[in-house]
Amino acid sequence: MRVAIAFGTRPEVIKIAPVYMALVNEGIETYLLATAQHREMMDMMLDVFGLKPDVDMNIMTAGQTPNTVASKVFSKMEEVLKKLHVDILMVQGDTTTAMSSAIAAFHMGIKVAHIEAGLRSGDLYDPFPEEMNRRVIGVVSQYSFAPTKGAKENLLKEGVEESRIFLTGNTVVDALLYIKDNHNLSALRKNLVEEDGYILVTLHRRENWGQKMRNILLGLKRFSQETGMKIVFPVHRNPRVREVVSEVLGDFENAILTEPVDYMVFLSLLEGCKFVLTDSGGIQEEAPSFGKFVVVARNTTERPELLESGFGVLAGTSKEGVYEALKKALGFRSADSRNPFGDGKASLRIAKIVKGESVDEFRG
Numbered sequence: 001m002r003v004a005i006a007f008g009t010r011p012e013v014i015k016i017a018p019v020y021m022a023l024v025n026e027g028i029e030t031y032l033l034a035t036a037q038h039r040e041m042m043d044m045m046l047d048v049f050g051l052k053p054d055v056d057m058n059i060m061t062a063g064q065t066p067n068t069v070a071s072k073v074f075s076k077m078e079e080v081l082k083k084l085h086v087d088i089l090m091v092q093g094d095t096t097t098a099m100s101s102a103i104a105a106f107h108m109g110i111k112v113a114h115i116e117a118g119l120r121s122g123d124l125y126d127p128f129p130e131e132m133n134r135r136v137i138g139v140v141s142q143y144s145f146a147p148t149k150g151a152k153e154n155l156l157k158e159g160v161e162e163s164r165i166f167l168t169g170n171t172v173v174d175a176l177l178y179i180k181d182n183h184n185l186s187a188l189r190k191n192l193v194e195e196d197g198y199i200l201v202t203l204h205r206r207e208n209w210g211q212k213m214r215n216i217l218l219g220l221k222r223f224s225q226e227t228g229m230k231i232v233f234p235v236h237r238n239p240r241v242r243e244v245v246s247e248v249l250g251d252f253e254n255a256i257l258t259e260p261v262d263y264m265v266f267l268s269l270l271e272g273c274k275f276v277l278t279d280s281g282g283i284q285e286e287a288p289s290f291g292k293f294v295v296v297a298r299n300t301t302e303r304p305e306l307l308e309s310g311f312g313v314l315a316g317t318s319k320e321g322v323y324e325a326l327k328k329a330l331g332f333r334s335a336d337s338r339n340p341f342g343d344g345k346a347s348l349r350i351a352k353i354v355k356g357e358s359v360d361e362f363r364g
Helices: 010-025 039-049 066-084 096-107 130-140 149-157 171-182 185-189 211-227 239-249 263-272 282-290 304-308 319-330 346-354
Strands: 002-007 029-034 088-092 111-115 143-146 165-167 199-202 231-234 255-258 275-278 293-296 312-314
Touching (some): 002 066, 002 096, 010 029, 010 039, 010 088, 010 111, 010 282, 029 066, 039 263, 088 096, 096 111, 111 130, 143 346, 165 346, 171 282, 171 346, 185 263, 199 211, 211 319, 231 239, 231 263, 239 255, 263 282, 275 282, 275 319, 293 319, 304 312, 312 319
Parallel strands (some): 002 029, 002 088, 088 111, 111 143, 143 165, 199 275, 231 255, 275 293
16 A cells, blocks of 8 residues: 655644654555645754655745645646555645645545544635635545544535544644653743743734734734733744734834744743634644643634633634733633643554554544
8 A cells, every 4th residue: 555645834744744654653655745835834844753755846936826836736746646656645634735635636536535624614715725625625535534523523514424534633632742752842942932921922824914913913912011921923934924023013022023933842832831822723733732721813713622622712803802812811720731632643543544444533
């Protein structure tokens, strides 16, 4: 059996790395196919896990759009898959790389396996284009690796046969537990920030660019001014993000603005923070393993388990909404750091399933 894993962004590398290692450990011939949709941040993450792509398509260009990314992936992926003669192509999540790769494999009669299948916000335009991407991948996948019971239920409601759905947990928990157990995160953190108990911030989503991001940051700034809490913010490299961050927080004395950090350093910052303000999906899954509350700067989330477990709140994107959500976060006290998204065994389950072995489902 031959398996290939397609990826192109930093979050994808985090979530496919433990799957790749599990597949190799189970004796499955496995290839890593990098599109490099996000060149620098993808490479940074590959270095963290010591991985090297077997194929690097190097498609990233300045000012790229989802359409330009998709067109390049379609044209290059077909050629690569023809040469490798793989039986299964794995994709992760909801990127344009994942959607385009899945369709390319489907067109060629290659089985598609979807890691992190079944997430839904219910709004086709939020997040954009991720909600559309993951729905499309769900249609063409023969293996749908659902991270939670809610994700499995979403797939069943859409008519996906139960025999194609496997409840595994989320592989991001595997990745962060591996790093947490093998590295001194506290020492890494002290290179950037001496004190603990700050607000960790990440913002980058396309639908939040412009005024929405400005509103989010103004609500954050007001909260920081009133409480005196420091802000630690690794700023995304996108110029449209940096412009707004610089405008609102550039000269704010409570804000520590840094370049993007590698995954180990980010986890060290997550470990030391009081709580998180983010529009990211992945951080919603990671924070509970550290007992951290998440203020989600979005109007929807495809990860309702965060809210149901009491580890997060939807803040929306208004100044007042973000400010009030941050006040709620300040009063959070964790009684249980068990992560509702995974138990650290998702990757092994996926490898066993691909081999045709039966496994126990993730219990949540």
